Amino acid sequence: MKIAVIGCGYLGAVHAASMAELGHDxxxxxxxxxxxxxxxxxxAPFYEPGFEELLGTSLQSGRLRFSTRMADAAGSSIYFVCVGTPQKRGEYAADLRYVEAAAESLLxxxxxxxxxxxxxxxxxxTAARLAEMVSGKVPGAMLAWNPEFLREGFAVQDTLHPDRLVYGLPAGPSADAARAxxxxxxxxxxxxxxxxxxTDYATAEMVKTAANSFLATKISFINAMAELCEATGADVKLLADAIGHDDRIGRKFLNAGLGFGGGCLPKDIRAFMARAGELGADQALTFLxxxxxxxxxxxxxxxxxAREVCDGSxxxxxxxxxGAAFKPDSDDIRDSPALNVAAQLQLQGAVVQVTDPAAGDNIRRSWPQLDVVETPEQAADRADAVLVLTEWKQYRELDPVAFGQVVKQKRVLDGRNALDRDTWTAAGWSYRALGRRAG
Structure with a gap:
């Protein structure tokens, strides 16, 4: 098939290369x-494991190309709209300017x-409104909603081997043609x-935001338990292990720590609340x-x-x-908890050195006030405290004995509960983590 992908950011670029991998033009x-x-x-204009290799093979096959001209998309069987929907400035609602502009250009x-x-x-x-726009201008053209479920760090896998396909189809006889x-x-x-x-448009639109809201709720639940664990002396990691054995709950996304960030969960739950308010159903989502x-x-x-560990100041x-990316295996620093903490530490007078395996250039562009270095050893040189704020494999596998020779004080704050506490304390480090006793 001939396919057009409108919007070549993170979602669109991965989708385009993956569709070429499936054999489409x-x-x-x-x-x-x-x-x-x-x-x-x-x-690749962003870091995503496996994507640049897929991009190269898809281009070499001749089945993939890119353009700035919408006219070059003409004659496609399907036009995938993959543009961003960021949070509106000063509001919770989603900014639909890019989606609307893409739809108008497609007409x-x-x-x-x-x-x-x-x-x-x-x-x-949104889909129902866009469907009216499309059919009103081009009778016989159809619109479907086919939400994405990409996880950063696993985007290629999630596109080529998804755990489900959701089709929001138009009502009437065109539904069969769209599905085909x-x-x-x-x-x-x-x-x-x-x-x-x-399903219908509305359900398909809600699937992604409902899924993200559930995941955000699960993460915040275990972090609320971490707050109680700090008050009671309980251990949130052992608590999560215990309740995670219940298959109704499960262990995934029950990792207490610094919380979620990135370009999806925060803005999606806020947009969900905003839309519920517009529909007069805001009480349904007040828990968010x-x-x-x-x-x-x-x-x-x-x-x-960090202030406590550093003797009160x-x-x-x-x-x-x-770690500075909002999650490992990504260079995405949008709404990054790690960078937010780093900036706050600096504002309170700390001399902060930040490192990340992939996000360094993005930090230098967006957070020029922060000092970015290349390696953990450079960041930890003569440090009074080390904060692990993104659970990259490189940091989980650090040798605490060798690493201890770099710092001034062997104090580690595990912001993701990613380190082996016993190994680090055995190497002479004082260990602190959210929701766990001091070690």
Whole structure:
């Protein structure tokens, strides 16, 4: 099939290369010319394991190319809309300018019988409005909503081997035609027996935000338990292990620590609350405000813990921050808890050195006030305290004996409960973590 992907950011670029890998003829469209040039030269504009290799092979196959001209997308069977929906400045609501602009531009090239398939995370009701716009301008053209469920660090795997396919289809006879086109796009994935959920627009739109809200709630729940553990002397890691054996609960996403960040969970739960308010159902999601509050309190608590460890004052203390991306295997620093903590430490007088295996350039561009170094050893040189704030494998596997020769004081704050406490304390380190006793 000939496929167009509109928007070549994180979602769109991975989707375009993955669809070419499935054998389709794909063109990626974006208004950002430097980004398009980078992608066309097989240089990934972001860090994602396995993506640059996939990009290179897809371009070499001749099945993938990129352009800034929407006209080059004409004649496609499906046009995937993959543009961003950031949080509006000063509001909780999602900013739909980019989705609306993409849809309006597509009206110039879409033909009857072709399908516009939205993948962007949008407030419920957006698809129905866009469907009216598309069918009103191009009778016979269709719109479906096919939400994405990518995890940063696993995006290629999640695209080529998803755990489910969700199709939000139009009402009436065009539903069968829309589904047939989507099934043809995902033919190898469908043939592998991947579960399919066929539904209406509203349900498809809600799937991603409902999933993210549930995950955010689970993370904030265990972090609320961490607050109680600190008050009672209980151990949140052992607590999570114990309740995680209940298969109704499960152990995944029960890792207490610094909380969630990134470009999805925070803005998606806020947009969900905003849309519920617009629909007069705001009471249904008031609990998400506390989920958000618990998450933000973790950052404040980590700064307080660092101050405690540094004898009650951060003024003039050298602090190493290991990890700046919001999660490992990513260079995404949007709403990063680690960077928020690093900046607060610096504001309170600490001399902060930050390191991250992938996000260094992004930090230098967006947080020029922070001192960024290349290695954990450079960051920890003569440090009074070491904070592990993103659980990269490199940091989990540090040798505490050798690392202890670099620092001034053997004090480690494990912001992700990622280190082996016994190993570090045996090497002479004082160990602190959110929700756990001091070691």
């Amino acid at each position: 794909v063109i990626g469209i974006d208004v950002d010319e430097p980004k398009i040039q980078s992608l066309q030269q097989a240089r 110039e090239v879409v033909a009857p019988g072709e399908l516009v398939a939205g993948k962007s995370t949008v407030p419920v009701g 086109l989507l099934d043809e796009v995902y033919a190898p994935i469908v043939a592998a027996g991947t579960p399919q959920v066929i 405000r506390e989920v958000d509050n618990i998450n933000m309190r973790r950052r404040i608590r980590m700064v307080e813990l 951060l003024l003039g203390k050298r602090v190493a921050v290991l």
